[in-house]
Amino acid sequence: MKTKNIICLIGLFSLVNLNLFAQIKMPQASPNSEISQQVGLTTLHLEYSRPSKKDRKIFGELVPFGKVWRTGANNPTTIEFDTDIKVNGRTLKAGKYAIYSIPEKKEWTIIFSNNTELWGAMGYDPSDDALRINVPVNKLKKPVESMEIHFSDLTDSGAQFNLSWDKTTVNFKIEMEVDRVVMSQITSLLIDKETNDPGLLFQAANYYYTQGKDLSLASEWVAKSVETDPKYYTVHLQAKIQAALGNTREAIAAAQKSMEMAEEAGNPDYVALNQRLINAIKK
Structure with a gap:
């Protein structure tokens, strides 16, 4: 009986410790970021995590060339829009997509995937692709510490999607029928x-x-x-x-x-x- 009570106490103490640990709030290594941007008649909503450089070489080392990348950290970057759009002239239906990429030295492949539920790129399947485009790599003079995505060059019928990290930046054009x-x-x-x-x-x-x-x-x-x-x-x-x-x-x-x-x-x-x-x- 005494042994049983001791076991129960140990179990209770373990649960208390677990609950205490679960309540500790820690800063995220790659903080989440959300962008909601109205462009013409379309609302663009972007969610992504922002990893930092931290004195590391990013592309070609931390992010290998030639392999599918989640385009950020944690969950893959996602984009959602409520009307059909064109990405570098190619049609993409209204909806929500995960943005994967395959970085190379001079060119990236940007992938819009119908599967938005994966963790990172684990389980990525090309059969889920809705669209792939190739975009050139541009070099920056000053490194960007934390990966950044933003929309620029806003007009009534379009915008430019920009991704920058370390000394690399890539972009593509988004257009809407207005x-x-x-x-x-x-x-x-x-x-x-x-x-x-x-x-x-x-x-x-x-x-x-x-x-x-x-x-x-x-x-x-x-x-x-x-x-x-x-x-x-x-x-x-x-x-x-x-x-x-x-x-x-x-x-x-x-x-x-x-x-x-x-x-x-x-x-x-x-x-x-x-x-x-x-x-x-x-x-």
Whole structure:
């Protein structure tokens, strides 16, 4: 009986020790990082771990050439997006993918895998590949201590994916279909049927103006928007469209009206915008 009690006490003591150990919070050697980036009509979400150089040679030693790498540490890097995209011109369907890579001295293979549940690259299967692309290696003058991924060169329809670590950086282009989607909405809401919604009319006119489309149609839409619900920003757009059409007198009149409305609304930014527009027209 005494022996049984001792065994129970030892077991209880072991459990207590395990619980105490499990509660210790330790810093991660390769901290997790998340990036959520809106690009045009698409949301890109990236999750990865950031290993550090720590005086080691990375590519060719710590990360061997010619072997599949998790593109980070711990779990493989993942990327998720809610619309179809193009990666260096090649289509990739909306969804979530693990990003593996095969580093080489002059070129990397970037792999988008449908299997996002693996630990590292253990169990990686090429049959799960959704897409592979090859990208050139670029050298950095100064080493990057902790692996970094970021999006740059943002536009309404694309961005650049950049990965840098040690003195190596690789990147590829991501593109989204935007114009077709926007034009489909404009067609169904404004062209196929008439609307007097000032907000829709303003949005469509502004899109046509910024994208260099049919300015005469943009002029009609913004005029209807101003007539229905005049705002200093809609009148300012009207002034810009008239200026682009070469209608100098109408453009200046609209800019002056917008400036007066902006002053009354207490918006000095639009006052300045209209003044600059008037000055540019008069040159």
